[in-house]
Amino acid sequence: MMREGTATLIRREDYAAPAFWIRTVDLSFDLDPAKTLVTSKMQVERNTAVAHGPLVLHGEELNLLRVLINGESVSFRQDGHLLIIEGAPDADFALEIRNTCAPEKNTALSGLYTSGGGFFTQCEAEGFRRITYFLDRPDVMAVYTVTLRADKKKYPVLLSNGNLLETGELDNGRHFAKWHDPFPKPSYLFALVAADLVAREQRVKSRSGKDHLLQVYVRRGDLEKTEHAMNSLIASLVWDEARFGLPLDLERFMVVGVSDFNMGAMENKGLNIFNTSALLASPATATDADFSRIESIVAHEYFHNWTGNRVTCRDWFQLSLKEGLTVFRDQEFSMDMAGTPSARAVCRIQDVRSLRAMQFPEDGGAMAHPVRPDQYVEINNFYTATVYEKGSEVVRMYQTLVGRAGFEAGMKLYFERHDGQAVTCDDFAAAIADANPGSALASRLDAFKRWYSQPGTPRVQARGHYDAATQTYTLTLSQSNKGQAPQVIPVVTGLVGHDGTALAEQLLVLDAAEQSFTFENIAAEPVPSLLRGFSAPVLLDDGLSDAELLVLLKHDADAFNRWEASQRLALNRILAAVRAGQPLVLDAAYVEAMRSVLRHPELDAAFKELALTLPGEAYIAEQLEVVDPQAIHAAVEAAQIQLAQALREDWIAAFEANQIQGGYTPDPVSAGRRALANLALSMLVLDAQRSGDTVWPGRAYQRFKDATNMTDRLGALAALVNAHAELAESALSRFHAQFKGEPLVIDKWFALQARAPEREGKSFARVKQLAMHADFSLKNPNRARSLIFSLALFNPAAFHRADAAGYVFWADQVLALDGINPQVAGRLARAMDRWTTLAEPYRSAAREAIARVAAKAELSNDVREIIERQLA
Numbered sequence: 001m002m003r004e005g006t007a008t009l010i011r012r013e014d015y016a017a018p019a020f021w022i023r024t025v026d027l028s029f030d031l032d033p034a035k036t037l038v039t040s041k042m043q044v045e046r047n048t049a050v051a052h053g054p055l056v057l058h059g060e061e062l063n064l065l066r067v068l069i070n071g072e073s074v075s076f077r078q079d080g081h082l083l084i085i086e087g088a089p090d091a092d093f094a095l096e097i098r099n100t101c102a103p104e105k106n107t108a109l110s111g112l113y114t115s116g117g118g119f120f121t122q123c124e125a126e127g128f129r130r131i132t133y134f135l136d137r138p139d140v141m142a143v144y145t146v147t148l149r150a151d152k153k154k155y156p157v158l159l160s161n162g163n164l165l166e167t168g169e170l171d172n173g174r175h176f177a178k179w180h181d182p183f184p185k186p187s188y189l190f191a192l193v194a195a196d197l198v199a200r201e202q203r204v205k206s207r208s209g210k211d212h213l214l215q216v217y218v219r220r221g222d223l224e225k226t227e228h229a230m231n232s233l234i235a236s237l238v239w240d241e242a243r244f245g246l247p248l249d250l251e252r253f254m255v256v257g258v259s260d261f262n263m264g265a266m267e268n269k270g271l272n273i274f275n276t277s278a279l280l281a282s283p284a285t286a287t288d289a290d291f292s293r294i295e296s297i298v299a300h301e302y303f304h305n306w307t308g309n310r311v312t313c314r315d316w317f318q319l320s321l322k323e324g325l326t327v328f329r330d331q332e333f334s335m336d337m338a339g340t341p342s343a344r345a346v347c348r349i350q351d352v353r354s355l356r357a358m359q360f361p362e363d364g365g366a367m368a369h370p371v372r373p374d375q376y377v378e379i380n381n382f383y384t385a386t387v388y389e390k391g392s393e394v395v396r397m398y399q400t401l402v403g404r405a406g407f408e409a410g411m412k413l414y415f416e417r418h419d420g421q422a423v424t425c426d427d428f429a430a431a432i433a434d435a436n437p438g439s440a441l442a443s444r445l446d447a448f449k450r451w452y453s454q455p456g457t458p459r460v461q462a463r464g465h466y467d468a469a470t471q472t473y474t475l476t477l478s479q480s481n482k483g484q485a486p487q488v489i490p491v492v493t494g495l496v497g498h499d500g501t502a503l504a505e506q507l508l509v510l511d512a513a514e515q516s517f518t519f520e521n522i523a524a525e526p527v528p529s530l531l532r533g534f535s536a537p538v539l540l541d542d543g544l545s546d547a548e549l550l551v552l553l554k555h556d557a558d559a560f561n562r563w564e565a566s567q568r569l570a571l572n573r574i575l576a577a578v579r580a581g582q583p584l585v586l587d588a589a590y591v592e593a594m595r596s597v598l599r600h601p602e603l604d605a606a607f608k609e610l611a612l613t614l615p616g617e618a619y620i621a622e623q624l625e626v627v628d629p630q631a632i633h634a635a636v637e638a639a640q641i642q643l644a645q646a647l648r649e650d651w652i653a654a655f656e657a658n659q660i661q662g663g664y665t666p667d668p669v670s671a672g673r674r675a676l677a678n679l680a681l682s683m684l685v686l687d688a689q690r691s692g693d694t695v696w697p698g699r700a701y702q703r704f705k706d707a708t709n710m711t712d713r714l715g716a717l718a719a720l721v722n723a724h725a726e727l728a729e730s731a732l733s734r735f736h737a738q739f740k741g742e743p744l745v746i747d748k749w750f751a752l753q754a755r756a757p758e759r760e761g762k763s764f765a766r767v768k769q770l771a772m773h774a775d776f777s778l779k780n781p782n783r784a785r786s787l788i789f790s791l792a793l794f795n796p797a798a799f800h801r802a803d804a805a806g807y808v809f810w811a812d813q814v815l816a817l818d819g820i821n822p823q824v825a826g827r828l829a830r831a832m833d834r835w836t837t838l839a840e841p842y843r844s845a846a847r848e849a850i851a852r853v854a855a856k857a858e859l860s861n862d863v864r865e866i867i868e869r870q871l872a
């Protein structure tokens, strides 16, 4: 994609307030796919805090028709993506701009674009400037009035933010709608939709007694797939009022689904726009994982109404102010929705698993950046696991340090101080600390804020010493993060007796390079259970022996650490085999421990499934200095095959015991049982490949055909595909035929094949073949992700090939995607973030592929920034 030399590095320290404010905007759109006319009438005033200077507006890929100040034409110049008006008056003035844009040519899906015959917008981070010229920065907040005009037949539904003021008929079969949003907002929260949609509607009364109309808009055939999203929205509303006292501030709250979307969803004021993959669910087409992801994304966008919209970011370096906080809020919501302590623990385990799989590698690789970045070329490259997920862990640590009630008081103060403002992460930190004077946070606030400024995952080492004579146990904790200053690390610590007795639990705050903590009255040597609930996003070396890990696996009162013990036992074995270059052979102690988990009469199915799932290959790679993806894969596969064989009878029992009679509900208990049944089935089919048994592949095929919900159907299909069973082929073609009218299910069909564990190059060959399938297209982000991203980001053994074919394919796809959609191309480029740790021959081949992308003259800023960081 051609870009005109706009690759400037933006620095946080260069922040300056704008020279002008835009107070109100009156926008009108004459919508046409080829050429949409935009008229923008703004009330502008000079920012008296800033000395004289020109009015500089942003605009990209626009065709400018005229510029008027107070109704008179005015001289201006254009410089790249800037429109500069030197003669802007000092007194308040009216600015009118007219321009056109071309929605149907907008394959970048940023700004105003068409999808499935309708118009949609995505303005975060800097898409508004692709609609009209504006001060497109989050600290400029205006009140919007929006008039949409479009063909009535093609676009019967016309939506924008806020309240509907007026609708009516126009000539030539066109109609109009006029909207007004009373809340001043930054341009990134603007949205419009013009399309042929239908809505599920629900009226609700909030605690305070106000009436609200909730609407979920989708294409005609999708209405029955919106029930879950509507229920999730209602639950979010209730939760935010109950937990944080935050009510819905609008009479109408709209959610719209669109099939072409760069991310999950967007929190535009009163008009959230969702990727259909994050919105639509029915038992027949969506899995348990989809149901829970939808619940959390609907909640996330709804929660942004306060954390993001009512209080927004001063500049994009502060992105985690809204994203880290809102992820924290959606994670808390999901835990509260899950209900029981063990279902809450399952939520936490899943969140940590994805943090470790995505954020830890990011923090150790080419794109490592602090939660509050210091510089960027393309802000869209910084919607990352660090800003979102690590940012959420930082918010969680505030809560751990000041307690739940203290955190709620801090949130209250935050809104009292900053409602209606665009603020910084420092403002948030100050509010939480000021509401909790004398807390473990307030006394260490400056040191705590290193979580915002220092990149990298701190390593914490813990060593215990028991003194029988004094009955004391002393724990020495130390930390390091690439020579940076010590961080404030809350270490929730329990002591567990070898017989399982809970001896103590305490919050230890590690804030120096090394510190010792002594527990008194400890009658016998305990096993330390550190970092309970994963109380800080660090890598922990606790030096525990297998025997000690087995004690925790059996007895720890903290379910998270119980699971962690299962993972550590597996990880130790996998790492030992990989480091020694030896085939992995599982020992009886480990196998028996896993057998007792699987047979345990009290543990939940969901927990068993998590404990028996081996650590992910990306997380394993993070533990190694030199990474051989094939060796890691071989060790994991060997462990899987041996667990499948050794526990065969137990897998059969687990499969049989977790069949669910009756209708489908996505509740955590049923979902956990389906997950365990699916894991058991995949183990049994895998073992059948070894033994030559045909019964279990046959049963899997039968279950695949007869399943009454997508979780069971896809689970059975995965069991066949992942084991490379013969029946996989016919199941795959049957699945495709059955769901050819359901794009989100066809995405699953592509993804499942692209993620299949590599065996003799078959998975890679299949991806290359599928890239030529009639249903494949790089233009739809979901489809591109389902195939290409699944291979390059989620199937290391298929991607990292000794013959470099994976890297050649990656480079081709990055370049092709960059010409269509730079944001999505930038994400794919990141598959090479960790190339410097690769073993040969992968390392040299990776460098060559990256260099080939870098050599292309016309790269987007998105891809250029990633590639240059990789080569730096």
Ligand code: ARG
Pocket: 124, 125, 262, 263, 265, 266, 267, 300, 301, 323, 380, 383, 823
């Ligand atoms: N604010 C959205 C969310 O997390 C993400 C939108 C980001 N989009 C983008 N193109 N950078 O809820």
Ligand code: ZN
Pocket: 300, 304, 322, 323, 326
């Ligand atoms: Zn968000």
